[in-house]
Amino acid sequence: MQLTVWTYEGPPHVGAMRIATAMTDLHYVLHAPQGDTYADLLFTMIERRKKRPPVTYTTFQARDLGGDTSQLFMDAARDAQERFQPAAMIVGASCTGELIQDDPGGLSKTMGLPIPVIPLELPSYSKKENWGASETFYQVARTIAPQGPDKVEADYKSCNIIGPTALGFRHRDDVREIVGLIESMGIHVNVVAPLDASVHDILRLKQADFNVCLYPETGLTTCTWLKRQFRQPHTKTVPIGVNATIDFMRELAELTGISDEECETLVQENEVRLPWYSRSIDSTYLTGKRVYLFGDATHVIAMARVAQKEMGYQVVGMGTYSREFARDVREAAELYGIEALITDDYLEVEEQVQNLQPELVLGSQMERHIAKRLGLPCAVISAPVHVQDFPARYSPQMGFEGANVLFDTLVHPLTMGLEEHLLHMFRDDFEFNDAAGPSHLGHGSSKTAPASATSDETQEKVSNGPLTWTMEAEKELKKIPFFVRGKARRNTEKFAGELGLAEITMETLYEAKSHFSR
Amino acid sequence: MSLTRDEINLPQVTGCNERPVLKQRGQHEVFCGLTGIMWLHRKIQDAFFLIVGSRTCAHLMQSAAGVMIFAEPRFGTAIMEERDLAGIADMHDELDSVVEKLLARRPEIRLLFLVGSCPSEVIKLDLGRAAERLAVEHSPDVRILNYSGSGIETTFTQGEDACLAALVPSLPPEPDQAPAALMVVGALADVVEDQFARLFEEMGIGPVRFLPARLADDMPSVGPNTVYLLAQPFLTDTARALEERGATLLQAPFPLGAEGTTAWLKTAADAFGVDEATFNAVIEKPKQRAERAIELHRDKLEGKSVFFFPDSQLEIPLARFLGNELGMVATEVGTPYLNKRLLAHDLNALPESAHVSEGQDVDLQLDRCRDERPDIVVCGLGLANPLEVEGITTKWSIELVFTPIQGYEQAGDLAELFARPLNRRTRLEV
Numbered sequence: 001m002q003l004t005v006w007t008y009e010g011p012p013h014v015g016a017m018r019i020a021t022a023m024t025d026l027h028y029v030l031h032a033p034q035g036d037t038y039a040d041l042l043f044t045m046i047e048r049r050k051k052r053p054p055v056t057y058t059t060f061q062a063r064d065l066g067g068d069t070s071q072l073f074m075d076a077a078r079d080a081q082e083r084f085q086p087a088a089m090i091v092g093a094s095c096t097g098e099l100i101q102d103d104p105g106g107l108s109k110t111m112g113l114p115i116p117v118i119p120l121e122l123p124s125y126s127k128k129e130n131w132g133a134s135e136t137f138y139q140v141a142r143t144i145a146p147q148g149p150d151k152v153e154a155d156y157k158s159c160n161i162i163g164p165t166a167l168g169f170r171h172r173d174d175v176r177e178i179v180g181l182i183e184s185m186g187i188h189v190n191v192v193a194p195l196d197a198s199v200h201d202i203l204r205l206k207q208a209d210f211n212v213c214l215y216p217e218t219g220l221t222t223c224t225w226l227k228r229q230f231r232q233p234h235t236k237t238v239p240i241g242v243n244a245t246i247d248f249m250r251e252l253a254e255l256t257g258i259s260d261e262e263c264e265t266l267v268q269e270n271e272v273r274l275p276w277y278s279r280s281i282d283s284t285y286l287t288g289k290r291v292y293l294f295g296d297a298t299h300v301i302a303m304a305r306v307a308q309k310e311m312g313y314q315v316v317g318m319g320t321y322s323r324e325f326a327r328d329v330r331e332a333a334e335l336y337g338i339e340a341l342i343t344d345d346y347l348e349v350e351e352q353v354q355n356l357q358p359e360l361v362l363g364s365q366m367e368r369h370i371a372k373r374l375g376l377p378c379a380v381i382s383a384p385v386h387v388q389d390f391p392a393r394y395s396p397q398m399g400f401e402g403a404n405v406l407f408d409t410l411v412h413p414l415t416m417g418l419e420e421h422l423l424h425m426f427r428d429d430f431e432f433n434d435a436a437g438p439s440h441l442g443h444g445s446s447k448t449a450p451a452s453a454t455s456d457e458t459q460e461k462v463s464n465g466p467l468t469w470t471m472e473a474e475k476e477l478k479k480i481p482f483f484v485r486g487k488a489r490r491n492t493e494k495f496a497g498e499l500g501l502a503e504i505t506m507e508t509l510y511e512a513k514s515h516f517s518r
Numbered sequence: 519m520s521l522t523r524d525e526i527n528l529p530q531v532t533g534c535n536e537r538p539v540l541k542q543r544g545q546h547e548v549f550c551g552l553t554g555i556m557w558l559h560r561k562i563q564d565a566f567f568l569i570v571g572s573r574t575c576a577h578l579m580q581s582a583a584g585v586m587i588f589a590e591p592r593f594g595t596a597i598m599e600e601r602d603l604a605g606i607a608d609m610h611d612e613l614d615s616v617v618e619k620l621l622a623r624r625p626e627i628r629l630l631f632l633v634g635s636c637p638s639e640v641i642k643l644d645l646g647r648a649a650e651r652l653a654v655e656h657s658p659d660v661r662i663l664n665y666s667g668s669g670i671e672t673t674f675t676q677g678e679d680a681c682l683a684a685l686v687p688s689l690p691p692e693p694d695q696a697p698a699a700l701m702v703v704g705a706l707a708d709v710v711e712d713q714f715a716r717l718f719e720e721m722g723i724g725p726v727r728f729l730p731a732r733l734a735d736d737m738p739s740v741g742p743n744t745v746y747l748l749a750q751p752f753l754t755d756t757a758r759a760l761e762e763r764g765a766t767l768l769q770a771p772f773p774l775g776a777e778g779t780t781a782w783l784k785t786a787a788d789a790f791g792v793d794e795a796t797f798n799a800v801i802e803k804p805k806q807r808a809e810r811a812i813e814l815h816r817d818k819l820e821g822k823s824v825f826f827f828p829d830s831q832l833e834i835p836l837a838r839f840l841g842n843e844l845g846m847v848a849t850e851v852g853t854p855y856l857n858k859r860l861l862a863h864d865l866n867a868l869p870e871s872a873h874v875s876e877g878q879d880v881d882l883q884l885d886r887c888r889d890e891r892p893d894i895v896v897c898g899l900g901l902a903n904p905l906e907v908e909g910i911t912t913k914w915s916i917e918l919v920f921t922p923i924q925g926y927e928q929a930g931d932l933a934e935l936f937a938r939p940l941n942r943r944t945r946l947e948v
């Protein structure tokens with residue numbers, strides 16, 4: 001038993017819903033109690049989808065349990081087939097359905113439905129959402145794809161894009177960006193799946209020469225199977241960031257026989273602003289900013305590279321809740337000389353963030369809350385998602401336009417370089433008072449304290465501890481800009497603590513400053 | 519004013535007029551009772567709600583209302599894992615250690631609810647026994663109770679019913695000779711509770727006690743001298759539990775809108791022998807304010823049709839309010855469960871043209887809704903946007919549960935909740 005308040009991932013049947021909802025004519029019959037229908041709102045409210053997810057819940061009740069819940073399931077499945085006329089159906093159970101052991105897969109086989117029915121075994125008490133999505137799509141592909149026509153030889157190269165789902169973090173925009181990139185290289189995109197794919201499209205998977213594994217969390221199992229089954233190789237690079245996108249293009253070139261020179265020309269044809277923006281002198285202040293990353297494996301690995309190599313930040317900590325990809329994240333962390341945190345307990349993440357005192361947190365909605373509480377700037381780079389993660393504008397993370405978006409995403413939460421100095425210089429001016437956050441974050445310059453400053457203040461009180469500050473030192477501390485003051489206080493107290501000092505003087509403050517300066 | 523129980527004028531017991539009720543059994547598109555924790559944990563400030571359930575339950579709690587804004591809320595889920603189910607770990611030992619850790623971390627907690635879920639019920643995990651066992655260990659610092667919020671037993675607001683019903687047996691007894699006392703039952707926003715308390719006070723009824731109280735140690739006492747008014751319509755089991763302790767129900771309409779609130783207050787006033795003049799003097803100003811506030815929205819709502827999907831059990835009193843006080847026309851009034859005794863007044867006030875339905879087959883109901891094309895539909899979050907896409911204006915029912923809507927001062931806000939989506943439609947030109 002594990003005590004949880006917030007979870008990074010939903011149960012595996014929510015992963016299956018992400019596949020059914022992503023596809024155009026697949027229906028999901030789920031043996032589940034009524035309360036599980038809450039999951040519909042993930043799609044209709046958070047993602048603002050225009051249709052209800054194609055899911056029928058049996059909504060069995062306590063009084064049904066003694067009776068015939070299997071009949072209930074079969075009725076629901078038959079009604080759903082008749083009403084929605086899907087091209088294929090997936091059937092399974094939620095956590096409660098699993099316990100009553102009605103075997104939806106077996107039942108539906110006996111029903112003689114006129115469409116393919118794919119049974120799902122998603123162990124709710126050991127697996128989670130991404131695994132459920134991955135497994136579901138794999139089962140769909142495994143059932144449908146072999147029935148398709150054999151590959152027809154063509155005089156062009158083609159690929160499938162595997163992995164994007166409903167409720168994915170920027171999947172919609174990533175797909176558009178990557179399809180464009182692939183087509184710009186003269187490669188044909190055969191099928192994108194599961195997002196916006198039909199069951200018929202799954203029948204055509206075989207027609208591609210290779211697969212692009214866009215999101216390993218949801219696509220790798222299927223890509224691996226396609227490789228084994230139809231000898232379609234798949235890509236390894238996730239094209240997030242400038243360098244990864246170039247690597248990705250090189251990988252495509254190799255898979256399709258485009259020469260190195262040709263590939264370099266193709267790379268040059270793309271316009272991307274990140275490299276110049278990063279080199280422009282205004283970005284100097286970004287140098288060595290301490291960054292902490294947490295999220296799904298794909299985004300954390302890719303974003304660490306962007307942060308360190310393309311923005312000039314320093315990755316001081318990273319981790320993931322994707323246990324299935326723990327090894328990859330550990331390997332990536334080694335590149336920065338750190339150890340990855342693998343956990344699905346947000347309290348552990350919070351503790352690590354607190355200890356590492358990063359200047360920027362890149363994470364999911366969960367880390368956004370953690371950062372807010374600790375008064376740290378944060379940008380969201382990974383699921384779990386929130387309604388804000390489905391912006392109206394085109395906002396991919398992948399490809400060259402994605403890299404431009406990332407530059408903005410990674411800079412936006414910070415106080416800009418010149419502004420940092422100005423805030424310091426005019427700290428007593430009413431417009432630049434401590435309560436004024438970064439001007440572009442819309443807190444305005446009013447006297448109402450923005451969240452970051454407030455939590456900074458509270459922390460100051462909390463961290464007072466047994467150490468006393470002399471008036472003079474306290475006054476000096478106030479001269480330090482508010483956004484680094486909390487850190488200065490903590491460092492000084494830590495330093496004093498280590499030396500066993502009971503009182504902090506101005507001297508101690510500066511000693512500590514030099515001790516911790518990098 | 520101190521009356522004995524025998525001096526209380528009980529209102530006449532009102533039965534339900536005959537009317538056809540469409541009963542359906544198909545897919546329900548509703549929350550389970552766990553969702554009640556979202557407002558209950560804010561209401562009882564030193565209570566913690568520990569769900570014994572699955573990852574689904576935890577996910578529901580964080581998704582259903584975007585409650586992640588509360589940094590460390592007073593609820594959590596003990597997620598059962600494979601090893602618990604396989605019997606490798608003893609579930610009761612596991613639960614004990616979770617509770618141990620939790621209480622060590624949250625020393626301010628005085629009341630702990632172990633909340634059952636579908637999985638805990640299907641495997642017949644005896645939370646009652648667990649609560650008794652844990653109570654021995656942790657009393658008197660922490661009281662430990664249990665109830666079920668599972669989706670196989672409860673629908674949405676029934677979670678609150680189950681919680682309060684679990685609380686009733688633990689309420690302190692009222693001495694037999696105590697004067698008659700009024701209890702208001704059902705979680706209300708603090709601001710509403712205070713307004714009602716003032717009104718009763720001014721009428722000379724009092725002190726009035728509220729269930730649930732804001733603190734675990736302030737829960738009202740109960741006994742044969744208790745008469746109670748329900749502030750929420752979904753409290754079937756709580757009512758039964760109170761009656762088992764000897765309390766008597768004052769059957770009344772629910773306090774929504776100016777008329778509803780007046781009738782509700784009047785029931786108590788009559789029971790306690792408050793004279794007409796005093797009553798009118800007390801309610802005059804707030805009632806006028808409520809009427810004025812409602813009137814502001816009448817032109818936007820009058821004559822508009824409204825269709826209710828079943829959700830909170832507030833549907834019938836809401837339909838009564840919208841029909842009688844704003845001139846709206848209810849076409850279908852769906853409710854997950856119909857308690858004819860508690861809802862008799864509101865139900866009788868609905869015109870015959872309003873079709874009452876109980877239970878749900880969501881696909882069939884959507885068909886009816888599309889056929890009728892009502893001006894506004896009250897429904898859950900899973901249905902709202904898809905209906906909007908079809909050009910049907912909606913009001914999310916969950917907002918009616920999270921927003922203070924009862925009483926005079928909120929009557930205008932309640933009307934506005936329905937007027938706003940319609941108003942929005944007329945503004946947008948995109």
Ligand code: SF4
Binds near residue numbers: 033035036552668
């Ligand atoms: S319906 Fe049952 S399993 Fe689902 S969230 Fe509610 S209590 Fe948990």
